[in-house]
Amino acid sequence: MYRVLVPVDDDVERALAQADYVAGLPDAAESVEAVLLFVFTGDTSDLPEDVQQFKSATRVQSVRRARERLEEAGVSVQVRDDSGDTTEDILEDAEEFDADAIVLGGRKRSPAGKAIFGSVTQSVILNTDRPVVVTGGGGD
Template identity: 65%
Template sequence: MYRLLVPVDANESRAIKQAEYVASRPESGDTLEAYLLFVFGEDEEDLPDGFNRFKSADRVGSVRRAREVLEGAGVEVTILEDSGDTADDIVDAAEEYDVDELVIGGRKRSPVGKALFGSVTQTVILETDRPVVVTGGGDGVATGGGNGE
């Protein structure tokens, strides 16, 4: 089984692009397992207790859309959630679930900004030794490696 970690944020179109990448892999279907990770921000921890009980990654639109795409392609999906520092949580989840690859959603950048990844993406690429694929709303897929690549 080839395991992929797909950390998604609240942007549905970016999450769909990530899921479409996974679903398009030649080994999709029975041989792929995707872990969809949504990290709640630290500011959301200050919600009143009544709201916290409804805080669930299953309720986030981007998570639901990505799951629909993946399950439609026959990919086994597990939903994960965390809260805190997004980059650290992504790297920790990759290690905990022993994933083979990370699929991160990139953001559109200005021409100057395209020279650098976003801070979360850049931190994940530098902190993991696992392959990282960066997808997004743009025209292509950029790939990066972890330490030592």
């Protein structure tokens, strides 16, 4: 089984591009297992307990759409969510899941924008020894 970690953000087009890439892998329906990961950022620990129950990746549209696309292609899919530092969570989940590859959704950003705001994609690429695929998607 070929395992891929697919960290998605809230951009539906990027998530669909990532799902399309995974679905297009050779013999995907029979030999690929995908984990969709959504990382909640920001401090939500002060939310009331009854609201915390709704903080789930399955409620995020980009995750739902990517999952549907993969399931339509016959790819085995599971959804996970995490909270905290996006890069660290991606790297930890890739290790825990023993991912054969990480499929990220890239976006256009200027070199200055990367320097000022950081780049999750760049950080993941520089801090893993696993293969990383960066798909396009979205109009940004």
